[in-house]
Amino acid sequence: MNVTGELPSANDSSSEETNSWNSTGTTASSSTSGSWSISWTDYATVIAQWILFFVGTMGNMIVLVVLVWRRSRSQVGTQLFVGSLAVADIGLMMSTVWVEAYDELQESWQFGVIPCKLQFFWQWLTMNSSIWTLAALSTDRYLLLVCNAQKYWFASAQL
DSSP: OOBOSOOOOTTOTTSOOOOTTOSSSSOTTOOOOSOBOOOHHHHHHHHHHHHHHHHHHHHHHHHHHHHHHSOOGGGHHHHHHHHHHHHHHHHHIIIIIHHHHHHHTOSSOOSOHHHHHHHHHHHHHHHHHHHHHHHHHHHHHHIIIIIHHHHHHHHHHHO
């Protein structure tokens, strides 16, 4: 965001009533003083984020449709990992990209403290789900390639 005015500090006495969900001392709907303007770079960022949102969401949905449509009993593990990664990426697209695009054009968070905390929790959850799915997929590929190669190497060395 491009805020040209002065931002209130966390200990500012002019902030509204605080609650136990907000540890900073300000409320989610506290207003800033001064003028607020949106530049063309903010609009370009929002357009790029919306394009990323639509392409990422549609691409991952196509991956899920193809996985359901072409089920193979020989590649169940790979399909499970790829499907899990697609679901986690859709969750990340739904929780991050459009919220960041919306937030870029707003002066402050408009939805309150609890939705803010839930949004960040969902972001953390889907991001870690993607990371751990990629780690499991890499481990599976490593075990498939290296362990099978060693098994065949040992078998050929004994002959």
